[in-house]
Amino acid sequence: MKNWLICIDDTDDIGTKGTGEIAEEIALLLANISGGKASFVTRHQLFVHPDIPYTSHNSAMCFALRSPLTRAEIHQYAVAHLIAESAPKADPGLAILDLGSQYDATALMDFGRRAKTEVLTKLAAYELAEQLNIQLTEHGGTGQGVIGALAGLGLRLMGSDGRVKGQIKLGQFEDVALELSVADILEQTGLDAVMSTERHLLAADDRVLLKGKVKAVYLGHQFVLLVDREAQTWRNAGKRALQAY
Structure with missing residues (x-):
């Protein structure tokens, strides 16, 4: 069994299924497929600014998973569900972190903090994800959701940010x-x-x-x-x- 942290952002549109609900579905799917266990989903508030497109509150959704699945398998199942359930006009992003790997937690948490007060870019998100060996992928639209997905990982790692979904x-x-x-x-x-x-x-x-x-x-x-x-x-x-x- 390995410990993972998984975050999604920007999957919804007005009148469609919310990102939190989709995150809960992915968490349950991954746990059931592997006989693993998923945590509560936490909602992490990001910066609300005219230069940042969002549906209603600009928040990322994150959960922990203990599972024997590989990163490739987690990615495969999560992406299939994201594509099936995200709104047509959404810009979904997905981030997957192996908590047992070697990564700079301080840099990741700093990115999360900055995302609460600054307008960040996709380029910055991808560069940091590559440095930290985090799988970061976009699945429709502009793909802007990768920024929030990566930030959500950092905010969850901080340990004192976020409300439990629902x-x-x-x-x-x-x-x-x-x-x-x-x-x-x-x-x-x-x-x-x-x-x-x-x-x-x-x-x-x-x-x-x-x-x-x-x-x-x-x-x-x-x-x-x-x-x-x-x-x-x-x-x-x-x-x-x-x-x-």
């Missing part, structure tokens, strides 16, 4: 509150920890009131449910607290 479901409805212990939350979701917005780790027997959209983040190289204290009660953090991720 909502965390625990049987609750958005307009109905549900109270659970931290231990129950972790067991039912597969998350790693429950933490306050001040970075305080909650104990297994602490209780949390869940209501509305329950979302997790990637923090300290863990998948974390963020919570706030409200009238002596822990509850899932709101939109404002999650915006930093």
Whole structure:
């Protein structure tokens, strides 16, 4: 089994299947084919600028994969799904990193940070990918998605950037509150920890009131449910607290 990091960007258009959904499908496909295991998909916010084409939020989607598949096999299956599911007007990019290989993690993370505040180029992305032995490929349109795909790898490597794609479901409805212990939350979701917005780790027997959209983040190289204290009660953090991720 080898450990891989895989990121895609710019696969969608208005009214089509989102990049996050396609990333989840690829993660599940690769895990099922190989008997491996894929992580949650994380969404990484990139620079929003008039010179950067994007559908709605300009975010890349990344996941880790533990699998016996070779890089060529991962690429083959992922590309086939990208081509089949990406929107006709999209500019998809795919990046695949062997986490066990020798590469300059600092350079990759720096590229990710820059992509949050600068307009970067395809040439810069391809040059860095070649230096780091990362497979970086484009699959339609202008191929601009390779920039975000490479940046997403770097941001995921940082360990404290990105939200987990979608909502965390625990049987609750958005307009109905549900109270659970931290231990129950972790067991039912597969998350790693429950933490306050001040970075305080909650104990297994602490209780949390869940209501509305329950979302997790990637923090300290863990998948974390963020919570706030409200009238002596822990509850899932709101939109404002999650915006930093």
